[in-house]
Amino acid sequence: MRSQAERIIVIRRIEASPERIYGFFTDPALWARWQGTSAVADARPGGMLQLGMGPDGSGLAEGRFVELEPFERVVFTWGWARSPISTLPPGSTVVTVHLRPDGDATVLTLTHDLLPEGERDIHEAGWSLYLDRLVTVVEGGDPRPDPSLQGA
Helix, strand or coil, X not given: CCCCEEEEEEEEEECCCHHHXXXXXXXXXXXXXXXXXXXXXXXXXXXXXXXXXXXXXXXXXXXXXXXEECCCEEEXXXXXXXXXXXXXXXXXXXXXXXXXXXXXXXXXXXXXXEEEHHHXXXXXXXXXXXXXXXXXXXXXXXXXXXXXXXXX
8 A cells, every 4th residue: 555645855966066956946037047036035933935937827836945055955835725646745755855075966866755646746747847947047058938838
């Protein structure tokens, strides 16, 4: 029998320092360059996190920052205030981003915990897509239009 709560882990190696990457999880202008159309990121414990998503703003991811260890780790809750594809309540799961130096690069490990069974696949696909976009942006490339913003 499968567990009720699922975990996903997505790992990327990025050709940049942890100091550079950390800002993409704490600065709303930088966050919106790789995920979503807009971001609110009050990067302090208890601070609000909101990401506008979708071609018509129909998605709104929402959570709160739990823990911030500069240049090493960011922990926030995650869920959806509005979503055409997910019923995950705002702040009901936990995302941990760990940054580990690797020579001149950084290994980023994103762990998303407490996902209900039916939410695992869509969130794993989403984090994979968006971390690929993060790699491109951090390394100075153009992530091209976000496929989730293209509409049906």
